[in-house]
Amino acid sequence: MDDNHVGIDINSLHSNASVSAGYYTQVGSSKQNLTLKSGKLIQAWIDYDSVENVMNVTIAPTSKRPTSPLLSFHVDLSPFLQEFMYVGFSASTGHVLASSHILGWSFKINGQAQALDLSSLPSFPRPPKKDRTLTVGVSVSSAVVIIALSIAIYVIIKIKNAEVIEDWELEIGPQRYSYRELKQATNGFSDKNLLGWGGFGRVYKGTLGNSNTQVAVKRVSHDSTQGLREFVSEISSIGRLRHRNLVQLLGWCRRRGDLLLVYDFMANGSLDKFLFDDPKSILNWDQRFRIIKGVASGLLYLHEGYEQIAIHRDVKASNVLLDDELNARLGDFGLARLYEHGSNPGTSRIVGTMGYIAPELPKTGKATTNSDVYAFGALLLEVACGRRPVDLKALPEELVLVDWVLEKFTQGKVLDVVDTRLNGQYDEGEMMVVLKLGLICSNDVPAERPSMRQLVRYLDGEVDLPENLMPPAAFDGGAEGFDAFVHSFSTSSSSPSLDKMSSYPFLENGNLGTS
Structure with missing residues (x-):
């Protein structure tokens, strides 16, 4: 529904029920909004009543449990439950770098789960500058429930203008473009210029201002498995290859965390x-x-x-x-x-x-x-x-x-x-x-x-x-x-x-x- 919600998903990525994140301070009170990507600790309670077949989900920014659940859903979990099962946690970050941490969780069948002692939990990981981190504490009571916490966190990283050229970069063959030139060519890496994306990052259509040449600019993602080693490998290998059935590498750019490659533009894509x-x-x-x-x-x-x-x-x-x-x-x-x-x-x-x-x-x-x-x-x-x-x-x-x-x-x-x-x-x-x-x-x-x-x-x-x-x-x-x-x-x-x-x-x- 949005990038700040709580949902109950059963064997599907489509939520059976969902609601915007928040909590109730007392019965009958209006809901207080809660921003999941705030970087502050959030505690969650998931309870399942196997008699009434009701699942309740409650979240709060403190260890004090709200009086009313945020989300209730009638469902019979017996078809999904086994005598022995695994409880797991997963996270999704969307298209940008983010981190999520489960500092602690408590579980109980038939009764109230033990309260989390926040003072005994692991220390909060210090996030890097410009990063945003979400930390969650979880308490689960009643029957066995598989929990999957999917949190989309978006990070805005300011662009730094400094470009530092190291000695090894001078030994690489193809033309070295400036970051400013490629940013202008792609209209600021606009989504309208996006040609495609994958595990290695995004590819944008661009037009070089000095020649009106159409190019494809591959911007390697910060969290991509293709780091500096693969980046240099691509430059050093394809940069010297010349064949009519190979994509021609025209140039490249490295600017701190940004790694970019400039290719001939292929009008019909992949x-x-x-x-x-x-x-x-x-x-x-x-x-x-x-x-x-x-x-x-x-x-x-x-x-x-x-x-x-x-x-x-x-x-x-x-x-x-x-x-x-x-x-x-x-x-x-x-x-x-x-x-x-x-x-x-x-x-x-x-x-x-x-x-x-x-x-x-x-x-x-x-x-x-x-x-x-x-x-x-x-x-x-x-x-x-x-x-x-x-x-x-x-x-x-x-x-x-x-x-x-x-x-x-x-x-x-x-x-x-x-x-x-x-x-x-x-x-x-x-x-x-x-x-x-x-x-x-x-x-x-x-x-x-x-x-x-x-x-x-x-x-x-x-x-x-x-x-x-x-x-x-x-x-x-x-x-x-x-x-x-x-x-x-x-x-x-x-x-x-x-x-x-x-x-x-x-x-x-x-x-x-x-x-």
């Missing part, structure tokens, strides 16, 4: 907006096939055409950008790694997005050209099928895209997976090549995946796809018309299943964490 979630415009097959070949050409340059081997490590539809003629350019090199030709890549923290991560990465920690090929295979399938590599909304048998495509392939019905929005208007030979290569690239065994040079030749039609490179049959007997399979390919899921993924401690919200 590829995922044309494939998923009811796109406004549907790409025809010729456009899709040209995009696929463009990405392949860009990856070939990264792997073989540059003075070092560049591993992108985050190939996916949202990182494929389209210019005004729908030509594909691979972007976002914040996770890229470079190493010398003939040398072995070192281990590093596991990064990437669920569905695109090669199965060997969690085991070895080494990103290679083969792991980029695996992600490219996922991209091939999603462009052909118009589906995400892992679609939680899909039918169980269609949950993992590569498994579904392989199953249809072995049944001799692989064209059943083609995006229905193409209305059957596509070159069947090209489609079969794309689907087969998508499966081959998804091989569990890295050495069995083709190189990007081989893939480019197959896609360009320079050579035909050999019979012995076809995917395996998932079941005994093989698929009709495809008997000469190479059985060295794994017949298990090429993408980690959800059960397997849950065992990876570094998975966070579909993306791999930074630890």
Whole structure:
């Protein structure tokens, strides 16, 4: 309802009941407003009466409990309660940096929960300057209740004008822009200029005043996992790359906590907006096939055409950008790694997005050209099928895209997976090549995946796809018309299943964490 409310949510993000934050000093008195983001200690009481099936929620800025609850809701919690359950706390901060603290909580079944002794609670964390912190104390009585406190706190940070240039910044290639110039170009980073956002921050459309050149300015968020290390990596890698199918980095800016990158402006945004979630415009097959070949050409340059081997490590539809003629350019090199030709890549923290991560990465920690090929295979399938590599909304048998495509392939019905929005208007030979290569690239065994040079030749039609490179049959007997399979390919899921993924401690919200 607003950014300052209390709600009761049951198995949903939509509140069953909600009311603006406040409290009553006495029965019949008017409600006193309470600002959740004030930074002051707030105490909460959650009571559930299992006889009357009523949940009461009360909050107050002091340890003295108000006489009347702020919110009452009639609900039978018995269908949701188990004999053993977990009580947890979570917090949401919106788009900006904030912090929330649970200093203490008390719980009781059948009776009054023990009062919190504020003097014995941990000391209040001293917030940084310009930060705002909310601290909550909680008392829970009666039956077991799972508590989730979601607090949106917005922080206004004043802009400081000083720009300090360190020695290492002078050694980086692309042009260094002033913060003032980029602020003016984006109309003060106005929401009207916002092109998109993600885990790494926001991207704004801008126009450079001295040349009227349209650019895209990526402003790395303060609480982003992409810190100074990734920022410098993106500058040092993409800044020296030159290829028609790579997004060109024009320049950059670092100003204290603000990290900004300036790119060529891509008029049609990212590829995922044309494939998923009811796109406004549907790409025809010729456009899709040209995009696929463009990405392949860009990856070939990264792997073989540059003075070092560049591993992108985050190939996916949202990182494929389209210019005004729908030509594909691979972007976002914040996770890229470079190493010398003939040398072995070192281990590093596991990064990437669920569905695109090669199965060997969690085991070895080494990103290679083969792991980029695996992600490219996922991209091939999603462009052909118009589906995400892992679609939680899909039918169980269609949950993992590569498994579904392989199953249809072995049944001799692989064209059943083609995006229905193409209305059957596509070159069947090209489609079969794309689907087969998508499966081959998804091989569990890295050495069995083709190189990007081989893939480019197959896609360009320079050579035909050999019979012995076809995917395996998932079941005994093989698929009709495809008997000469190479059985060295794994017949298990090429993408980690959800059960397997849950065992990876570094998975966070579909993306791999930074630890």
